[in-house]
Structure formats: C-alpha cells, structure tokens
Amino acid sequence: MTRKFVLTIVASMIAASAFAVNTDAIKKSYELKDGSKVHVFMNGRMGMEDRFGRAVSMQEGHAMETKDGQKIMMKGNEVWRTEDMLKHDTRP
Numbered sequence: 001m002t003r004k005f006v007l008t009i010v011a012s013m014i015a016a017s018a019f020a021v022n023t024d025a026i027k028k029s030y031e032l033k034d035g036s037k038v039h040v041f042m043n044g045r046m047g048m049e050d051r052f053g054r055a056v057s058m059q060e061g062h063a064m065e066t067k068d069g070q071k072i073m074m075k076g077n078e079v080w081r082t083e084d085m086l087k088h089d090t091r092p
C-alpha cells in the first residue's frame with residue numbers, strides 16, 4: 001500500500017468515528033412549554049437544557065410538557081452529559 005492510500009484510510013476512519021460520536025449523543029430533543037429543552041440520549045436517559053442554553057438538573061420522574069402538548073416523564077438526570085454536549089455543541 002502506498003503511504004497516501006494509508007493516510008486516506010486513517011482520515012476516513014477518524015471522520016467515521018467523529019460522525020458516530022455525534023449521532024450517538026442525542027436520540028431526540030424536545031422543546032418544552034417553558035422554553036427549556038429536554039435531550040434524550042442514545043441510552044434513553046435525559047438531560048435538561050434551560051432556555052438560556054445551560055445544562056440544569058431535574059429530578060427523575062418529573063413530568064414535562066412539550067410545546068406541542070406531549071407529556072414526557074423525566075428519566076435519568078444526565079447533567080454532565082448535557083453540559084458536555086452543549087460545551088462542544090454536538091447537537092444534531
């Protein structure tokens with residue numbers, strides 16, 4: 001294999017793993033009535049983002065209502081994960 005060919009493979013592997021991290025991070029995000037957001041991560045647990053874009057804590061089992069009237073029950077409290085996501089802005 002030529003050196004250039006190997007570098008191409010390595011570059012595409014890095015690109016693929018970066019893509020995997022981004023899509024793994026959040027499964028779905030919902031906008032809530034009060035202007036905050038709830039992010040559902042790939043592991044099914046959730047993290048809250050307040051209307052100022054800060055990661056905030058919410059007790060597990062707390063009932064939330066989305067802008068379009070859906071009721072969601074808080075599962076998990078992934079504050080650190082939300083914080084990390086907001087810091088690196090890996091929102092989908």
Ligand SMILES: [Cu+2]
Pocket residue numbers: 038046047048058062064074
């Ligand atoms: Cu919540």
